[in-house]
Amino acid sequence: MNQSNSKVIxxxxxxxxxxxxxxxxxxxxxxxxxxxxxxxxxHLIQGTEITDLNERIFMQIRLPRVIMxxxxxxxxxxxxxxxxxxxxxxxxxxxxIGTSSGAAFGAAFYFVLxxxxxxxxxxxxxxxxxxxxxxxxxxxxxxxxxxKNGGKSSVVSLLLTGIAINAxxxxxxxxxxxxxxxxxxxxxxxxxxxxxxxxxxxxxLIVAIVTTFSILLSLRYAKQLNALMLGEQEAQLxxxxxxxxxxxxxxxxxxMVAVATAFVGVIxxxxxxxxxxxxxxxxxxxRFLIWSGAxxxxxxxxxxxxxxxxxxxxxxxxxxxxxxxIGVPVFIILLRRTNYFF
Amino acid sequence: xxxxxxxxxxxxxxxxCGRFSNKDEKQENEERIVCISKQYSEIIxxxxxxxxxxxVDLSSTYxxxxxxxxxxxxxxxxxTETILAMKPTLILHDNNIGPEQVVTQLEELQxxxxxxxxxxxxxxxxxxxxxxxxxxxxxxxxAKALVEKLKSDMNLALEEGKKFTSKPKVLIIHFGRASNVYxxxxxNSVAAKMVEWAGGEMAVEAEGQMKQLSPEVVAAAxxxxxxxxxxxxxxxxxxxxxxxxxxxxxxxAFQENKIFRVEEHDMVxxxxxxxxxxxxxxxxxxxxxxx
Numbered sequence: 001m002n003q004s005n006s007k008v009i010x011x012x013x014x015x016x017x018x019x020x021x022x023x024x025x026x027x028x029x030x031x032x033x034x035x036x037x038x039x040x041x042x043h044l045i046q047g048t049e050i051t052d053l054n055e056r057i058f059m060q061i062r063l064p065r066v067i068m069x070x071x072x073x074x075x076x077x078x079x080x081x082x083x084x085x086x087x088x089x090x091x092x093x094x095x096x097i098g099t100s101s102g103a104a105f106g107a108a109f110y111f112v113l114x115x116x117x118x119x120x121x122x123x124x125x126x127x128x129x130x131x132x133x134x135x136x137x138x139x140x141x142x143x144x145x146x147x148k149n150g151g152k153s154s155v156v157s158l159l160l161t162g163i164a165i166n167a168x169x170x171x172x173x174x175x176x177x178x179x180x181x182x183x184x185x186x187x188x189x190x191x192x193x194x195x196x197x198x199x200x201x202x203x204x205l206i207v208a209i210v211t212t213f214s215i216l217l218s219l220r221y222a223k224q225l226n227a228l229m230l231g232e233q234e235a236q237l238x239x240x241x242x243x244x245x246x247x248x249x250x251x252x253x254x255x256m257v258a259v260a261t262a263f264v265g266v267i268x269x270x271x272x273x274x275x276x277x278x279x280x281x282x283x284x285x286x287r288f289l290i291w292s293g294a295x296x297x298x299x300x301x302x303x304x305x306x307x308x309x310x311x312x313x314x315x316x317x318x319x320x321x322x323x324x325x326i327g328v329p330v331f332i333i334l335l336r337r338t339n340y341f342f
Numbered sequence: 343x344x345x346x347x348x349x350x351x352x353x354x355x356x357x358x359c360g361r362f363s364n365k366d367e368k369q370e371n372e373e374r375i376v377c378i379s380k381q382y383s384e385i386i387x388x389x390x391x392x393x394x395x396x397x398v399d400l401s402s403t404y405x406x407x408x409x410x411x412x413x414x415x416x417x418x419x420x421x422t423e424t425i426l427a428m429k430p431t432l433i434l435h436d437n438n439i440g441p442e443q444v445v446t447q448l449e450e451l452q453x454x455x456x457x458x459x460x461x462x463x464x465x466x467x468x469x470x471x472x473x474x475x476x477x478x479x480x481x482x483x484x485a486k487a488l489v490e491k492l493k494s495d496m497n498l499a500l501e502e503g504k505k506f507t508s509k510p511k512v513l514i515i516h517f518g519r520a521s522n523v524y525x526x527x528x529x530n531s532v533a534a535k536m537v538e539w540a541g542g543e544m545a546v547e548a549e550g551q552m553k554q555l556s557p558e559v560v561a562a563a564x565x566x567x568x569x570x571x572x573x574x575x576x577x578x579x580x581x582x583x584x585x586x587x588x589x590x591x592x593x594x595a596f597q598e599n600k601i602f603r604v605e606e607h608d609m610v611x612x613x614x615x616x617x618x619x620x621x622x623x624x625x626x627x628x629x630x631x632x633x
């Protein structure tokens with residue numbers, strides 16, 4: 001890896017992200033003029049109330065949505081980087097250890113049985129249910145993968161337990177959609193395709209704080225993850241406690257991914273492809289991958305959301321459809337063109 | 343690379359045709375109503391009050407001319423901006439809309455929303471709804487006429503019903519099938535009421551409005567008549583798929599060639615045409631005894 005190279009890439013990603021965000025803020029089902037955007041900010045700075053409908057749409061719907069896309073994209077991509085590094089496995093994505101299937105189960109539980117169990121914390125009920133589901137399932141994976149002798153779980157058993165628990169929770173989601181009434185079943189389907197359309201400032205604030213904090217924290221472990229890429233025993237010889245590193249990375253990942261998923265639903269593929277795209281460009285130093293992953297993840301999700309809103313405008317597609325629809329061909333083309341080894 | 347681009351563009355063209363691309367031809371209207379309820383939509387058109395309707399949801403499919411209006415998508419997967427792009431001065435909905443966050447956003451933006459009274463899904467309940475909507479749109483007389491028509495059609499149908507000597511078993515399959523499981527309309531559905539009025543009985547005893555049932559249950563129920571809603575029927579009838587469906591060939595309905603297509607919007611809510619639709623159903627269920 002080349003230091004100046006990664007700076008250039010970083011700068012380029014930053015510029016692209018800013019451009020796409022600007023596009024994304026301006027274009028959508030409702031067209032918002034630059035002047036209206038300016039007015040909205042003037043009102044915000046002066047502390048006066050916004051009365052114009054378009055300005056309010058910008059402030060209350062469009063802007064939080066775009067920023068939510070940036071943070072969720074960053075969270076998913078960095079989650080992907082961390083998990084692929086930890087498991088030293090290219091097919092790993094951030095939801096692998098049960099996080100997204102657990103979150104999906106939490107959400108489905110709320111949709112179908114929320115009224116029966118009188119779960120009601122207003123607009124926070126769904127995110128809390130999903131987040132709890134994600135955390136519980138991940139804890140379960142971690143607990144079950146501990147081997148009896150010594151209590152230390154090997155990476156492989158963690159991976160396999162993750163796959164098994166994912167299947168378990170997804171069958172739970174399947175059962176809930178089976179017993180659900182039609183509208184509830186549809187809610188589950190759409191939640192599992194993800195959408196940024198419900199973004200609001202309070203939720204955004206939580207996602208932003210958790211994501212920023214987690215990414216900064218994970219940068220501290222980048223070097224240790226680099227050492228781990230050599231192999232578990234080699235890393236231990238370098239004085240790294242694999243068990244501690246594993247717990248820390250898993251905790252960072254589960255909190256970051258569970259919170260992001262809780263607010264926007266399951267969005268696939270971003271966490272899988274973004275780390276690979278970056279490795280194709282500039283090698284697999286995790287110090288580089290973490291921060292550039294955050295930028296590229298934000299770009300990919302913001303661009304997908306823009307596409308989701310414009311392709312059928314004024315209607316919009318669930319974003320999970322778009323990330324795969326566009327992500328897959330791009331990914332395959334790149335894979336065929338480059339001489340890429342994990 | 344080009345290949346991918348072409349297929350992608352093709353896909354874009356494909357998805358952008360259909361009702362999403364309908365032009366908004368009512369730009370000049372001062373009052374702009376978005377209606378997110380198939381039942382409301384049909385009643386509004388029947389009242390002749392559709393002038394200010396600028397967009398409807400995807401499931402509003404009756405009358406046929408409603409398909410010229412732009413749509414704002416599926417009623418459980420709404421997007422705030424899609425609705426606002428129609429510049430609505432009023433949103434009509436029947437509380438069956440989602441996701442919740444979109445409703446919250448619309449409320450926060452203070453977009454006027456209205457739901458008519460929550461009447462029972464019966465003929466009497468629908469009468470009240472039509473009256474209320476008639477008063478609301480200033481079409482009181484037309485509403486009276488619609489209610490009269492509905493009542494007289496229903497009376498006619500119930501009179502007819504008294505003559506029937508048998509009670510055929512009817513199975514209603516919705517949306518065709520997915521992986522060999524049938525989505526069947528059950529006891530509490532509007533369709534079940536209509537079948538009863540038309541002098542039939544539901545072939546399958548199950549609670550709720552719809553249930554996914556296995557082909558075994560369908561075969562064991564041995565319905566005399568099978569009704570398939572439009573989407574499933576059209577999809578399946580192309581390659582004579584219906585006879586190949588598991589569990590269907592064993593039924594009396596199949597052997598006597600009594601598998602029929604029904605329109606979804608005739609069967610899932612009670613509206614001004616329900617009486618007519620029941621009379622139509624009677625022709626399918628009792629071909630020899632009804633007029």
